[in-house]
Amino acid sequence: DADVTQTPRNRITKTGKRIMLECSQTKGHDRMYWYRQDPGLGLRLIYYSFDVKDINKGEISDGYSVSRQAQAKFSLSLESAIPNQTALYFCATSDTGRTGRLRYTFGSGTRLTVV
Amino acid sequence: DQQVKQNSPSLSVQEGRISILNCDYTNSMFDYFLWYKKYPAEGPTFLISISSIKDKNEDGRFTVFLNKSAKHLSLHIVPSQPGDSAVYFCAASGPGTSYGKLTFGQGTILTVHP
Numbered sequence: 557d558a559d560v561t562q563t564p565r566n567r568i569t570k571t572g573k574r575i576m577l578e579c580s581q582t583k584g585h586d587r588m589y590w591y592r593q594d595p596g597l598g599l600r601l602i603y604y605s606f607d608v609k610d611i612n613k614g615e616i617s618d619g620y621s622v623s624r625q626a627q628a629k630f631s632l633s634l635e636s637a638i639p640n641q642t643a644l645y646f647c648a649t650s651d652t653g654r655t656g657r658l659r660y661t662f663g664s665g666t667r668l669t670v671v
Numbered sequence: 672d673q674q675v676k677q678n679s680p681s682l683s684v685q686e687g688r689i690s691i692l693n694c695d696y697t698n699s700m701f702d703y704f705l706w707y708k709k710y711p712a713e714g715p716t717f718l719i720s721i722s723s724i725k726d727k728n729e730d731g732r733f734t735v736f737l738n739k740s741a742k743h744l745s746l747h748i749v750p751s752q753p754g755d756s757a758v759y760f761c762a763a764s765g766p767g768t769s770y771g772k773l774t775f776g777q778g779t780i781l782t783v784h785p
Binding site for chain 1: 675703713715764773777
């Protein structure tokens, strides 16, 4: 099983619909993140959580919300999807490991299309 | 305001030659830099990193160079192999409460021809 699992892998939804993207991890990491990737823009941070009780906005949080249900689960919701939210979404976890160096593990991504 | 920039959208290299991918940053608070590699339909995977206290880090065929005064880093791949063809992202992190949050560049598509 993958260390960071995202569901669904692909989703097409209509404008105005509410949609949830789910992420679960088996790494045991406290820190979890949601990024979106757009062509020519790289990955941009939407929300992040450094532990279960800690939720923080990233650089592009408008139109999104998150829920950290447990250490292993971090969900991203689009309350009312719009076409410019069409993108590839990545969940990630991080820790610093024994070397003290930052280590990220990404999921395989969710391709979301809003029509 | 793009704090991390990869100004070359694509790079094409012959197998066996050197690939050099470049990255510039504007935030002087960044003190840790990483390179990620991404294949289609997969998430980014970690390649190599460098702390701002160093100017070079090597791992096999991959070397990252950091020039703090120029706010520039580069990834060298020698020799390049067809399996290296992927999108490469540089990323940066800052200290304190910013540590752990990564700011990514736009990515460079590397194609290595046999």
